[in-house]
Amino acid sequence: MSTRTIQGQKNLQDIRQSSPDGIGGSPLRPDGNLKVKGEFAYSSDMWHEDMLWGMALRSPHPRANILSVDISEALKVPGVYAVLTHDDIPGSKFYGLEIQDQPALAIDKVRYHGEAIALVAADHPETARRAVKKIKVEYEVLTPIVTEEQCLNPEVHGYVHEPHEYKSHGYGNICHEQKLVSGLGVTDEVRAMADVIVSGTYEVGMQDQAFLGPESGLAVPAEDGGIDLYIATQWLHVDRQQMAPVLALPEEKVRLTLAGVGGAFGGREDLSMQIHACLLAQRTGKPVKIVYARDESFFGHVHRHPAKMFYEHGATRDGKLVFADCRIVLDGGAYASASPAVVGNAASLGHGPYVIPNVKMHAIALYSNNPSCGAMRGFGAVQAAFGYESQMDKLAAELGMDPVELRQLNAMSEGDYMPTGQQIDSPAPVAELLQRVKDMPLPPPLDLDNLDIRTVPGALSNTSHGEGIVRGIGYSVGIKNVGFSEGFDDYSTARVRLEVIGGEPVAMVHTAMAEVGQGGVTVHAQIARTELGVEQVTIHPANTEVGSAGSTSASRQTYMTGGAVKLAAEAVKQALIEKGRRRYGWTEKDITLVGGKVVSESAGVLVPMVDLLGDEAIDLTREHHHRPTVPFDKETGQGFGHVQYTFCANRAVVDVDIELGLVKVVELTAAQDVGKALNPLSVVGQIQGGCTQALGLAVMEEIIVKDGKVRNASFTDYLIPTILDTPPIPVDVLELPDPNAPYGLRGVGEAPTVSATPSIVAAIRQATGIALNRIPVRPEHLTGTL
Amino acid sequence: MRVTFTANGKPVEADDVWEGESLLYVLRERVGLPGSKNACEQGECGSCTVYLDGTPVCSCLVAAGQVQGREVRTVEGLTDENGELGLVQQAFIDAGAVQCGFCTPGLLVQTDALLEQEAQPSDNDIREALSGNLCRCTGYEKIMDAVRLASARKCAKGSGE
Numbered sequence: 001m002s003t004r005t006i007q008g009q010k011n012l013q014d015i016r017q018s019s020p021d022g023i024g025g026s027p028l029r030p031d032g033n034l035k036v037k038g039e040f041a042y043s044s045d046m047w048h049e050d051m052l053w054g055m056a057l058r059s060p061h062p063r064a065n066i067l068s069v070d071i072s073e074a075l076k077v078p079g080v081y082a083v084l085t086h087d088d089i090p091g092s093k094f095y096g097l098e099i100q101d102q103p104a105l106a107i108d109k110v111r112y113h114g115e116a117i118a119l120v121a122a123d124h125p126e127t128a129r130r131a132v133k134k135i136k137v138e139y140e141v142l143t144p145i146v147t148e149e150q151c152l153n154p155e156v157h158g159y160v161h162e163p164h165e166y167k168s169h170g171y172g173n174i175c176h177e178q179k180l181v182s183g184l185g186v187t188d189e190v191r192a193m194a195d196v197i198v199s200g201t202y203e204v205g206m207q208d209q210a211f212l213g214p215e216s217g218l219a220v221p222a223e224d225g226g227i228d229l230y231i232a233t234q235w236l237h238v239d240r241q242q243m244a245p246v247l248a249l250p251e252e253k254v255r256l257t258l259a260g261v262g263g264a265f266g267g268r269e270d271l272s273m274q275i276h277a278c279l280l281a282q283r284t285g286k287p288v289k290i291v292y293a294r295d296e297s298f299f300g301h302v303h304r305h306p307a308k309m310f311y312e313h314g315a316t317r318d319g320k321l322v323f324a325d326c327r328i329v330l331d332g333g334a335y336a337s338a339s340p341a342v343v344g345n346a347a348s349l350g351h352g353p354y355v356i357p358n359v360k361m362h363a364i365a366l367y368s369n370n371p372s373c374g375a376m377r378g379f380g381a382v383q384a385a386f387g388y389e390s391q392m393d394k395l396a397a398e399l400g401m402d403p404v405e406l407r408q409l410n411a412m413s414e415g416d417y418m419p420t421g422q423q424i425d426s427p428a429p430v431a432e433l434l435q436r437v438k439d440m441p442l443p444p445p446l447d448l449d450n451l452d453i454r455t456v457p458g459a460l461s462n463t464s465h466g467e468g469i470v471r472g473i474g475y476s477v478g479i480k481n482v483g484f485s486e487g488f489d490d491y492s493t494a495r496v497r498l499e500v501i502g503g504e505p506v507a508m509v510h511t512a513m514a515e516v517g518q519g520g521v522t523v524h525a526q527i528a529r530t531e532l533g534v535e536q537v538t539i540h541p542a543n544t545e546v547g548s549a550g551s552t553s554a555s556r557q558t559y560m561t562g563g564a565v566k567l568a569a570e571a572v573k574q575a576l577i578e579k580g581r582r583r584y585g586w587t588e589k590d591i592t593l594v595g596g597k598v599v600s601e602s603a604g605v606l607v608p609m610v611d612l613l614g615d616e617a618i619d620l621t622r623e624h625h626h627r628p629t630v631p632f633d634k635e636t637g638q639g640f641g642h643v644q645y646t647f648c649a650n651r652a653v654v655d656v657d658i659e660l661g662l663v664k665v666v667e668l669t670a671a672q673d674v675g676k677a678l679n680p681l682s683v684v685g686q687i688q689g690g691c692t693q694a695l696g697l698a699v700m701e702e703i704i705v706k707d708g709k710v711r712n713a714s715f716t717d718y719l720i721p722t723i724l725d726t727p728p729i730p731v732d733v734l735e736l737p738d739p740n741a742p743y744g745l746r747g748v749g750e751a752p753t754v755s756a757t758p759s760i761v762a763a764i765r766q767a768t769g770i771a772l773n774r775i776p777v778r779p780e781h782l783t784g785t786l
Numbered sequence: 787m788r789v790t791f792t793a794n795g796k797p798v799e800a801d802d803v804w805e806g807e808s809l810l811y812v813l814r815e816r817v818g819l820p821g822s823k824n825a826c827e828q829g830e831c832g833s834c835t836v837y838l839d840g841t842p843v844c845s846c847l848v849a850a851g852q853v854q855g856r857e858v859r860t861v862e863g864l865t866d867e868n869g870e871l872g873l874v875q876q877a878f879i880d881a882g883a884v885q886c887g888f889c890t891p892g893l894l895v896q897t898d899a900l901l902e903q904e905a906q907p908s909d910n911d912i913r914e915a916l917s918g919n920l921c922r923c924t925g926y927e928k929i930m931d932a933v934r935l936a937s938a939r940k941c942a943k944g945s946g947e
Contacts (some may be wrong), residue, residue: 029884031887032884033879033888035865036871036878036879037862037865037875038819038862038891039862042888045820047816047820128791210922212823212889212920212922237859260887262823262887263923265922339913454913501899550787558799685925685927685928688924689882689924692924692926693922714825714830715828715830716828721919722917722919723913723921724913724914726926726927746915
C-alpha cells in the first residue's frame with residue numbers, strides 16, 4: 001500500500017509539472033497568432049455581401065434648438081438607401097447607462113458639439129458622406145453652458161436639460177452629488193488641532209481613451225424580425241438592455257456577438273453606433289456597417305471627466321494627518337453616462353490611501369454643454385489622486401519632511417478604516433509599495449558629454465543639445481476600488497463544457513466577457529486548465545447566448561468572470577468525479593483531476609478522464625457574485641461601498657528643459673500588489689500600459705474644449721505617448737492574497753493609471769520648483785509664458 | 787477606375803474604385819486584406835503601415851491610383867506560403883507585445899523594415915524607428931522586448947547558429 005502511494009505521488013508530481021500553462025504561468029494569448037497574421041477580425045473588419053455603410057450627421061453647435069431638418073436632398077443622392085431622424089425611431093427614444101437621458105438621435109435640441117442628429121445608409125462611405133452634407137438643419141444657436149459658474153446658476157444661464165426632464169435625484173445642473181463626513185468632520189475645533197495646514201486648487205483636463213480600433217460594427221437584419229450585431233463593446237448584455245427598447249424588439253431578438261475589440265479603457269461602456277447601425281438595418285432590410293473616422297470617435301464616446309478640486313489638509317508638526325477638507329467638481333457634460341458612479345468613487349477614494357481621522361468631502365458632477373464624460377480607466381480616482389498627492393508633497397515641504405516618509409507615516413494598512421467607515425479587511429501594503437519603488441536603483445544621470453540627442457526633451461526636433469536640462473524625482477501612491485460598488489450586484493456567468501475530442505479531454509469556456517486586449521481569454525483558459533487538469537482549452541466566442549459577464553471595466557473581469565469560470569469548472573470537475581464514484585465505487589475523499597487523469601493523493605491515478613467521459617459531455621453554467629455592498633449614505637458617505645481595494649506606487653524620474661518647457665520622462669517605476677498574479681506577463685503588461693496612460697495625462701493628453709467646441713479631434717492634435725515619449729517602466733509585483741477573492745487575486749488594470757500621474761508632476765516640480773496645479777503640464781506652465 | 791497591382795506576391799485588381807479611395811480602403815474593403823488597420827486614417831498612428839515597392843508607408847495616405855502596377859506587401863505577407871509565422875511576428879507573440887493587437891500589424895511591418903536595414907538596432911534606434919506607430923495598450927515595454935528578441939533571433943539565424 002505504501003509503495004503504491006509513493007508511486008502515485010511521484011506520478012502526480014510528474015503530471016503536475018507537465019502543465020505550466022495553468023494559473024501563475026504565462027502561456028501565450030490564444031488570439032495572438034491571428035492578431036500577428038492580420039487575420040483577427042476586429043469590428044471594423046466585418047464584411048457582408050450587399051452591406052451598406054452608415055454614417056451620422058453631427059451637430060456643429062454645443063447648444064442649439066433644432067428648428068427644422070430637411071432630408072429630401074440627401075435622399076436623392078444615388079446610392080442612398082435611407083435617411084433617418086428621431087421621427088423614425090420605432091421604440092423609446094432615450095437610453096443611458098444609469099439614467100435614460102440621452103436621445104438616440106437629437107430631438108428638437110442639441111446639447112453637445114458632435115451630437116448625432118440624423119443617419120444615412122448608402123452603398124459606399126463616400127456616398128454616405130456626401131448625403132450627410134446634403135441634410136439641411138436650421139438651428140437657433142444658444143449660448144452654451146460650459147463653466148462651473150454657469151452650471152450652478154441655472155436661473156441666470158438656463159438648464160442643459162429642463163428641470164422636469166431630470167430623471168435623477170440631481171437638481172439644477174447637478175447630475176449627481178455625494179457628501180462624506182467622517183470623524184468630527186472639519187470644524188474650527190478640528191482645524192485648531194493641526195499645527196500645519198496646506199491647501200490648493202487643482203485642475204485636471206479632459207482625457208480621451210484614444211483606443212486605436214475605431215467604434216464600428218455590423219448590424220444584420222434576421223429573418224425572425226430580430227437583429228444580429230457584431231460589435232466591439234465592453235459589456236454585451238448592457239448594450240442589448242439599452243438597445244432593445246429603442247429598436248422596439250424583445251431582448252432575445254437583439255443578439256450581440258463580440259467582434260474584435262481594439263482597446264476600450266472605458267470608452268466603450270456607453271453605446272456609440274450600436275443603435276444607429278441597427279436602426280438603419282431595420283429600415284433598409286440590409287446589413288449595415290458603421291466605422292467611425294477618428295474625429296467621429298472623439299465625438300462619439302464619453303471622455304474622462306475634467307475636474308476642479310479644492311483640497312485642504314491639516315497635520316501635526318510631526319507629520320500625522322489631522323483632517324482633510326475636499327471638494328471635487330467633475331464636468332459630466334451633456335448626458336449622465338456613468339457620472340453618478342464616478343462621483344461615488346471620487347468621494348469615497350478622494351482622500352487617498354491614508355488614515356485621516358477627520359474628513360469632509362463634497363463631490364459633484366455637473367450637466368453642461370461640454371462633451372459627455374463617463375468611464376475611463378481609473379474612474380473618478382484618477383482626478384482625486386492628482387489632488388491629494390499634490391497635497392502630500394506640499395505638506396511634506398511645509399513640514400520639511402521626506403515626501404515618501406510623510407506618506408508612509410500616514411499610510412493605511414489592513415484593519416484600518418476608510419472615511420466611509422468600511423474596514424480594510426485584506427492586505428493594504430501602501431507603505432511597503434512606496435518603499436519598494438524608493439529602493440529600486442535609479443537610472444544613470446544624464447551624461448552631457450556622450451549625449452544621444454534622442455534621449456533629451458525635444459529629442460528628434462533637434463531643438464536642444466542638452467542645455468538647460470534639470471532632473472527631478474517624484475513619488476506617489478494611489479487607491480482604486482475593484483468591481484462595481486454601492487450595492488450593484490455585478491455578477492458574471494460562465495459556461496464550461498468538458499468532452500473528449502480526438503482522444504483528448506478538451507474544455508470549452510463560454511462567457512460574454514469582452515476581451516478588449518487585457519488578456520482575459522488567456523486567463524480563462526489557464527483557470528480551466530488548473531481546475532480540470534486538462535491541456536486543451538477552447539474559448540467560445542463571447543455573445544449574448546450565455547448569461548451576462550458584466551462589464552470589462554473596474555478591474556473586475558479576472559475577479560468576476562475568472563471567478564465564474566472557476567466555479568463552473570469546479571462544478572464540472574465534481575460532476576465528473578461523481579460519475580466515477582457511481583461507476584467505480586471510489587471511496588477516496590481526495591479525488592481531483594490532474595494531467596488528463598482522475599487521481600487521488602492517497603491512491604494515485606484512478607482512471608484517465610477520456611475513459612470516464614466516454615461520449616458524454618459535461619456542460620455546466622455558473623454565476624459568480626461578489627460579496628454585497630451598500631450605497632453610501634447621501635449626506636455622510638458612510639457605508640460598506642466597495643468590494644475590494646487595490647494599490648500602486650510609483651517613482652518618476654524626469655528631465656525638464658527649463659528653457660523650452662519640454663519634459664522627458666526618463667523612467668517610471670511601479671510597485672503594485674496584485675494579490676495573486678494569475679498571468680505574470682499580462683499583469684506586467686497591464687501595469688506598464690496603465691502607467692503610460694497616466695504619463696499621457698501628466699504631460700500631453702487633453703481634449704481642448706472652448707465654448708463647448710472640441711478643437712483637437714484628431715491624432716494630429718490630441719497627443720498620446722509614442723514609444724519615444726515613453727520611458728522604461730520597471731515593475732515590482734507584490735502578491736499578498738485577498739482572502740475574499742478567487743485565488744486571492746486583486747484587480748490590476750486601473751491602479752497604475754491612478755497613481756502614476758502625480759509622481760510625474762511631483763518630479764517636474766522637484767526639477768523646476770514650479771508649483772504645478774493643472775494637468776496636463778504644458779510647456780507654457782514651465783516657461784512662465786502662459 | 788480599375789487598379790491592378792501586386793499584393794503579397796499575387797496580382798490583384800479592383801474595379802469601380804473611386805478616385806478618392808486610399809490604398810488602405812482598397813486593401814481592406816476590395817481585395818480581402820483587412821490586416822492593415824484603420825485607426826486614424828491620417829498618417830498619425832502607423833496602424834496601416836505596408837511596404838510599397840519595399841518601403842514602409844502609411845497606406846491611408848496613398849491614393850489607390852498611385853499603386854497601379856506596383857508591389858504592395860502587407861502584414862498578411864509576413865507569413866510564409868505555408869502559414870508559418872515570420873520571425874518578427876513570432877517575437878511579438880513570445881514577448882507579450884500583443885494586447886488588443888490593433889497597432890500590431892503596422893508595428894510588425896515597421897519592425898521588419900527596421901531589422902532589414904539594421905539587424906542590431908540600439909534601444910534608441912528602435913524608439914526612433916517605431917515612433918510613428920502608436921500603441922495604447924502595452925506601454926511599449928514589451929514591444930521593445932519583442933524587437934530586441936527578433937533582432938537576437940535574426941542575428942543568431944544569420945550567423946548560422
